[in-house]
Amino acid sequence: MIGFPDSVHGGAAALLLDEVTGMHIASQRGPDEPPNKDFRTAYLKAMYLKAIPAPGTVLVRSRIVCVDGRKNYIEAQIDEDGGVLVKGEVLYIALKSSSKL
Numbered sequence: 001m002i003g004f005p006d007s008v009h010g011g012a013a014a015l016l017l018d019e020v021t022g023m024h025i026a027s028q029r030g031p032d033e034p035p036n037k038d039f040r041t042a043y044l045k046a047m048y049l050k051a052i053p054a055p056g057t058v059l060v061r062s063r064i065v066c067v068d069g070r071k072n073y074i075e076a077q078i079d080e081d082g083g084v085l086v087k088g089e090v091l092y093i094a095l096k097s098s099s100k101l
Contacts, residue, residue: 001054008052013078016060017088018044021074024062025092039072043091050085052078058085070094 003009018041025039052058058080065073070093078086 008054010048013052013086014046017046017076020060021062021076021090025072039092039094042093045089047087052085
């Protein structure tokens with residue numbers, strides 16, 4: 001999880017973005033729909049603005065930008081004390097065999 005001393009590795013930061021945004025999509029399912037993850041990450045862009053301190057506590061925010069058919073566009077950011085450390089853009093594609101997300 002550590003990249004440079006006292007900093008989170010960039011791959012771990014991308015993992016945080018991917019997991020939080022994926023949970024965000026899954027949480028939007030209707031109450032009668034199963035909570036499985038029937039979508040896949042198609043694209044993930046992470047823009048590293050500042051190092052994420054480690055150890056430390058951060059807040060990951062996620063926002064669904066648009067749903068276009070099977071495409072789910074999400075924006076996210078990792079914050080610490082109100083400052084943005086990492087920004088992310090993620091595209092998820094629902095599997096053809098899946099029901100509406």
